[in-house]
Structures are given as structure tokens and as C-alpha cells.
Amino acid sequence: MKLYQFAATPSCRKVRMFLEEKGIVVPTIDANDGMALADWYCELYPHRMTPMLELDDGTQLGESVAICRYFETLHPDPPLMGTDAKDRALVEMWERRAYLEGAAAIEEIFRNSHPICVGRGLQGTAERVDQIPVLVDRGRARLRRFYDKLERQLDGNRHVVGERFSIADITTLVSIDFGRWCQLDIPAACINVQRWYSDVAARPSAAA
Numbered sequence: 001m002k003l004y005q006f007a008a009t010p011s012c013r014k015v016r017m018f019l020e021e022k023g024i025v026v027p028t029i030d031a032n033d034g035m036a037l038a039d040w041y042c043e044l045y046p047h048r049m050t051p052m053l054e055l056d057d058g059t060q061l062g063e064s065v066a067i068c069r070y071f072e073t074l075h076p077d078p079p080l081m082g083t084d085a086k087d088r089a090l091v092e093m094w095e096r097r098a099y100l101e102g103a104a105a106i107e108e109i110f111r112n113s114h115p116i117c118v119g120r121g122l123q124g125t126a127e128r129v130d131q132i133p134v135l136v137d138r139g140r141a142r143l144r145r146f147y148d149k150l151e152r153q154l155d156g157n158r159h160v161v162g163e164r165f166s167i168a169d170i171t172t173l174v175s176i177d178f179g180r181w182c183q184l185d186i187p188a189a190c191i192n193v194q195r196w197y198s199d200v201a202a203r204p205s206a207a208a
């Protein structure tokens, strides 16, 4: 089994952090050549995205959460994707919110404004996709709404879903750090998010 990654990116860090929390070691291969995916990788995996887990039988698993689900099923302890029907649903709900409302908003800002994304307005495409500058303000407003929602959720909750650390915390952390890398800091008014961030960023797995 091999994990192909573009190490600096949030989805790849999500999988590494998940594996670290579980104590699972998987050989990793860097799929990028500088700031873009390597040509050999795009030929191997025409979906042109990382992470991708290649199993020993040749099956290619894409999508960071699907990869995490694979390991959660094989190695259920410690549970990182919920423990019963309600908890699993809540973890998935908040993981999806962190990705679709947090990471995707930051991606929208980054892809449509950063010079290295000129002609690469969307990830996973072979053809040129132009930047659309008006999406930057929309992304900023979307990110503000996500932070407001997260601030309310963390009021009285140690972790994103109650007491137990889960993949919802992992996706939230990697999304926020991606935002910080793009100079999009946690808003000063979000004191619950800041308290949560200091706690979760100090976990050894956060260095993965």
C-alpha cells in the first residue's frame, strides 16, 4: 500500500494526522513537482488530485475522507469517526461543514487570487481554468459565516463534536491552518475557536 501526497496541502495533512492519531504507518510518495502535480502522477491517476491511496491489489482510493474511512474500518481504535449512529452522523456533519464551508471558502479565495493559481482556478483539471476575482469577496463572506457557526458550536464543547476528538477536529484544524497560510487568521472575536485551536494544534499528530 502507498499513499501519494502533495505534502503541504490540507487534504493530505488530514490523512497524515488521522493515521498518526491511529498509530498507523503507511509509506508515502510525493506526487508533486514543485507547486504542481508531477506528470507521472497525473498519468497514474487521471483524477489529478491528492491524496490517493493505492492498495496492494492496485485499487486507487481518492478523497481524503474515503481514505480515512478505509483505515477507520480496519483499525477502529481509537474511534475518530463517531461511536454510535448519532455520534457518527454528528461527526460527519461537522467534518463536511469544515470542508465544504471552511476549506472550500479558503480554496475559493486562494485559487482566485494567488499568482501561483493563474490559469489554475480549480483543482484537478488538466485544462486551463481562469481565475474569477469576484469570487474572492464571496469566499471571504463564506469563511466569516463558517467561523461564526464554529464559534457557536465550540461554546461549551471541548471538541467540535462534544468531548471526543474526531476527524471533525482534524478537518477543522487543517482548514484553519490552510487559511492562516493564506493570511486568513482566526477572527479575534472567535474566542472559543482560539481556545480550541491552542488545544488541538498542540496534539503531537498536528505536526504530521
Ligand SMILES: N[C@@H](CCC(=O)N[C@@H](CS)C(=O)NCC(=O)O)C(=O)O
Pocket (backbone or CB within 6 Å): 006, 009, 010, 011, 012, 036, 037, 048, 049, 050, 051, 062, 063, 064, 065, 122, 123, 124, 125
Ligand atoms: N475532496 C478532495 C480534495 C482533494 C484536493 O483538493 N487535493 C488538492 C490538494 S488539497 C490537489 O491535489 N490539488 C492538485 C492541483 O490542484 O493540481 C479530498 O478531500 O481528497
